[in-house]
Amino acid sequence: LIVPDFGLLAREIDATYEELRDERGGAVADYIPQLARTDPDSFGIAVCTVDGQRHLAGDARTMFCVQSVSKTVGYCLALEEHGIDGTHQHVGREPSGLGFNEVTFNQQGLPHNPMINAGAIISASLIRPGEPLSDRYEHVERTWQRLAGGRRPGFSNSVYLSERATADRNFALGYLMRERGAFPEGTDLREALEFYFQCCSVEVDADMLAMVAATFANGGICPLTGDRVFGPDTVQHCQSLMMSCGMYDFSGEFAFSIGLPAKSGVSGALMIVVPQVMGIAVWSPRLDSQGNTVRGIEFCKRLVERYVVHPHDAA
Numbered sequence: 001l002i003v004p005d006f007g008l009l010a011r012e013i014d015a016t017y018e019e020l021r022d023e024r025g026g027a028v029a030d031y032i033p034q035l036a037r038t039d040p041d042s043f044g045i046a047v048c049t050v051d052g053q054r055h056l057a058g059d060a061r062t063m064f065c066v067q068s069v070s071k072t073v074g075y076c077l078a079l080e081e082h083g084i085d086g087t088h089q090h091v092g093r094e095p096s097g098l099g100f101n102e103v104t105f106n107q108q109g110l111p112h113n114p115m116i117n118a119g120a121i122i123s124a125s126l127i128r129p130g131e132p133l134s135d136r137y138e139h140v141e142r143t144w145q146r147l148a149g150g151r152r153p154g155f156s157n158s159v160y161l162s163e164r165a166t167a168d169r170n171f172a173l174g175y176l177m178r179e180r181g182a183f184p185e186g187t188d189l190r191e192a193l194e195f196y197f198q199c200c201s202v203e204v205d206a207d208m209l210a211m212v213a214a215t216f217a218n219g220g221i222c223p224l225t226g227d228r229v230f231g232p233d234t235v236q237h238c239q240s241l242m243m244s245c246g247m248y249d250f251s252g253e254f255a256f257s258i259g260l261p262a263k264s265g266v267s268g269a270l271m272i273v274v275p276q277v278m279g280i281a282v283w284s285p286r287l288d289s290q291g292n293t294v295r296g297i298e299f300c301k302r303l304v305e306r307y308v309v310h311p312h313d314a315a
């Protein structure tokens, strides 16, 4: 067993969950109107080890939108289809040092990386570009399902419609990228944006997201089904960018103090990979000023205090 005393880990998770329930700092994202309707007190934690041991705490079976966590899956799908060079011809791989929706491009006129909005819109445009939108969405949905051990994800049409109706910033990013020639040839801008919003509106619960993270931790093979969803190189590249860019402009501090690949979303979702050991998901909608879940960040701090998970832990 990869975590010999899983019962102890489970009890520690429960204790941390209880401690953090009183944490009410931060605010639910409201720039996507529908997201503002989420119950701010929602709080779920889930863990899945690479050998399939699982534990849930709190609202771990309530569905929420993945939002920016979808940037991981989108990037992996682009890599699997176009390889590293084919993908990075359209998007960089340096941190931007700025917020997720900042209007900024690198010296080549490309988005800084696939973990911010501009870069994720590019990833979306690279996923089976020749196929009808319906088939492309099915491919994304099916990938989430395989990553999550076979459970089918949901889709929030109201969040999708709400985001699409209020997406001036993402449209602005799209137009600027088109002007700079960042998209693959033949990209329909409106379609690329709508597909990106749909990818953000995929719904999972913390239990599923922990299994997704565990599939990453396990090098791309789902621990529950043995299904190889992504190749090892894809997982490596994605985790490298989660490490350097996954937590918006908190990424440097997160890499310093936590040291794990992770990706957050404005729904309050957080996916954390402990490579070769386990996947963890935290969902709690109140966000800090950088857009990361307050309780999720606090959970990570306590995790590194209690367990040797920081890869540079020399104690």
Ligand code: GLN
Pocket (backbone or CB within 6 Å): 066, 067, 068, 069, 100, 101, 117, 163, 170, 197, 200, 264, 265, 266, 267, 291
């Ligand atoms: N769909 C959201 C957007 O494009 C995702 C942002 C996020 O989760 N940080 O604004």
